[in-house]
Amino acid sequence: MAAQGIADSNADALAYFRSLDHGEMDEATLRAFVAEAGPALSFLTGVDAIRLTMMPDYPDYYEDRPGAKTGGRSLDNELFDFGTLGLWKDRVFAHGPAPRMMLRETPLGGGSGVVDPAELQRRETEDLRGWGQALVGRLLKACLDRGIEPVLGCSGYRLSLDQGRVTGAIVERGGEQETISARNGVILATGGFEWNDALKHAFLRGPLEAPASPPTNRGDGLKMAMAAGAGLGNMTSAWWVPTLAIPEAQWQSGETRNMPVLIERTLPHGIMVNRTGKRFCNEAANYSALAGAFHAFDPATYDYPNLPAYLIFDSHYRERYPLSSIMPGAPLPDWVAQADTLAELATQIGVDATNLPATVNRFNDQAEQLDDRDFGRGKTGYDRFYGDRSRDGAAATLGGLTKAPFYAVEIRMGALGTNGGAKTNAQAQIVDVDGAPIAGLFGAGNVISAPTGSVYAGAGGTLGPALTFGYIAGRAAARRVNQ
Numbered sequence: 001m002a003a004q005g006i007a008d009s010n011a012d013a014l015a016y017f018r019s020l021d022h023g024e025m026d027e028a029t030l031r032a033f034v035a036e037a038g039p040a041l042s043f044l045t046g047v048d049a050i051r052l053t054m055m056p057d058y059p060d061y062y063e064d065r066p067g068a069k070t071g072g073r074s075l076d077n078e079l080f081d082f083g084t085l086g087l088w089k090d091r092v093f094a095h096g097p098a099p100r101m102m103l104r105e106t107p108l109g110g111g112s113g114v115v116d117p118a119e120l121q122r123r124e125t126e127d128l129r130g131w132g133q134a135l136v137g138r139l140l141k142a143c144l145d146r147g148i149e150p151v152l153g154c155s156g157y158r159l160s161l162d163q164g165r166v167t168g169a170i171v172e173r174g175g176e177q178e179t180i181s182a183r184n185g186v187i188l189a190t191g192g193f194e195w196n197d198a199l200k201h202a203f204l205r206g207p208l209e210a211p212a213s214p215p216t217n218r219g220d221g222l223k224m225a226m227a228a229g230a231g232l233g234n235m236t237s238a239w240w241v242p243t244l245a246i247p248e249a250q251w252q253s254g255e256t257r258n259m260p261v262l263i264e265r266t267l268p269h270g271i272m273v274n275r276t277g278k279r280f281c282n283e284a285a286n287y288s289a290l291a292g293a294f295h296a297f298d299p300a301t302y303d304y305p306n307l308p309a310y311l312i313f314d315s316h317y318r319e320r321y322p323l324s325s326i327m328p329g330a331p332l333p334d335w336v337a338q339a340d341t342l343a344e345l346a347t348q349i350g351v352d353a354t355n356l357p358a359t360v361n362r363f364n365d366q367a368e369q370l371d372d373r374d375f376g377r378g379k380t381g382y383d384r385f386y387g388d389r390s391r392d393g394a395a396a397t398l399g400g401l402t403k404a405p406f407y408a409v410e411i412r413m414g415a416l417g418t419n420g421g422a423k424t425n426a427q428a429q430i431v432d433v434d435g436a437p438i439a440g441l442f443g444a445g446n447v448i449s450a451p452t453g454s455v456y457a458g459a460g461g462t463l464g465p466a467l468t469f470g471y472i473a474g475r476a477a478a479r480r481v482n483q
């Protein structure tokens with residue numbers, strides 16, 4: 001960052017996180033994350049396990065907070081050549097077409113979304129991939145180069161313990177049970193519990209109906225840690241994101257895929273309304289924090305009035321912007337409701353047919369004045385970042401719904417993963433209910449209580465802590481800190 005003229009420091013980063021803390025952050029693990037993120041990046045870059053480029057214009061999600069930066073803390077993956085993975089090329093989990101662009105080339109990352117067709121063809125031919133595929137591909141390559149080969153089709157479900165020390169994991173492979181011994185310790189990295197109904201109902205503060213992550217995240221590692229006596233932290237929370245179900249897209253195991261709704265609710269000519277046909281939030285706000293509005297509970301009706309919600313947009317939107325992977329002008333699937341009037345649209349989707357036109361009229365007036373007096377949409381750089389940046393100021397996100405036909409899709413509350421789990425200390429050792437390390441047990445990623453609590457403070461807000469705690473855990477296990 002310094003090379004690009006952006007000043008930052010651990011003190012600024014800590015001040016930023018603390019300004020967002022509502023009591024759920026653990027000071028020791030937060031400090032460990034901030035202190036070790038740089039060394040983790042240097043180490044992983046040094047062994048060519050990651051190649052990241054700083055994004056100087058990608059803003060922190062709360063620019064008005066102490067220590068916040070208007071850019072530079074979020075990173076983008078360089079393209080990775082999947083051909084170098086050999087047989088492993090087709091074993092990397094992928095859904096949909098491989099991403100041939102880098103984040104910074106797309107509207108989501110501040111780019112135009114246009115790459116020279118010849119260059120795109122080259123990337124296709126050479127199987128160069130960006131985004132998460134590049135991250136996972138390069139990490140995997142670094143392992144394979146060192147003779148470390150993942151074992152597939154092998155599902156852990158219990159830890160083996162000897163006099164309180166974790167000595168291995170009990171796994172199921174090909175229908176058989178096996179115990180794998182671990183000399184230095186076990187590092188749990190099995191992701192969150194967003195696909196486990198029992199754990200979700202037991203812990204989360206509100207509904208998480210439509211996760212965007214793969215259905216393999218069933219909280220197995222969390223249960224393994226709990227059975228070994230782990231203390232828990234941050235259990236009510238998740239990396240929330242509003243999602244859109246795509247009925248024709250399914251995971252291999254049959255579940256419907258839920259796509260994060262990021263730019264669609266921020267672009268002009270669209271709003272979100274609840275079941276009564278009223279707006280209930282700044283649609284352009286941080287996706288994870290938005291869950292607070294979706295989870296509002298009405299004591300009078302004893303219900304969640306904002307679940308599900310509806311994204312309403314008009315023909316100006318359709319002519320200019322995509323809806324998930326549906327490009328402007330492309331035919332719409334039948335799960336997108338459409339009607340010539342807002343009242344008809346409301347009736348189709350079961351929303352109050354008097355309120356919806358009134359809500360749109362009110363929004364249109366405020367959009368024309370570029371002043372969302374109801375929810376303040378468009379007032380921050382973050383609001384505008386995911387909008388249409390060919391338009392100036394608040395117009396990047398504010399634009400009226402004036403042109404028929406009108407459209408609606410159902411929006412539910414999902415998550416990129418849960419972020420509560422086994423509590424750790426600053427060495428990534430999982431601790432018991434009294435805070436004492438469980439010998440031989442470490443954790444990283446969404447299986448542990450996130451060092452940043454429930455706060456999604458900027459792009460990379462989940463992967464940064466996960467990579468850093470993976471690095472801390474690996475080093476700690478290698479040092480056999482528990483002996």
Ligand SMILES: Cc1cc2nc3c(=O)[nH]c(=O)nc-3n(C[C@H](O)[C@H](O)[C@H](O)COP(=O)(O)OP(=O)(O)OC[C@H]3O[C@@H](n4cnc5c(N)ncnc54)[C@H](O)[C@@H]3O)c2cc1C
Nearest residue numbers: 155156190191212213216220416417445446460461462463
């Ligand atoms: C669409 C989408 C976009 C995202 N974009 C971003 C982003 O831009 N920035 C960001 O920071 N985060 C992003 N995230 C979130 C990020 O991907 C996750 O937070 C992160 O991958 C969590 O890492 P993890 O290692 O904890 O778990 P995961 O990456 O979920 O990996 C867990 C692994 O454990 C395996 N597993 C589960 N149970 C078992 C078992 N019993 N035995 C063996 N293996 C098991 C799973 O199959 C999986 O391979 C995104 C998520 C989604 C879904």
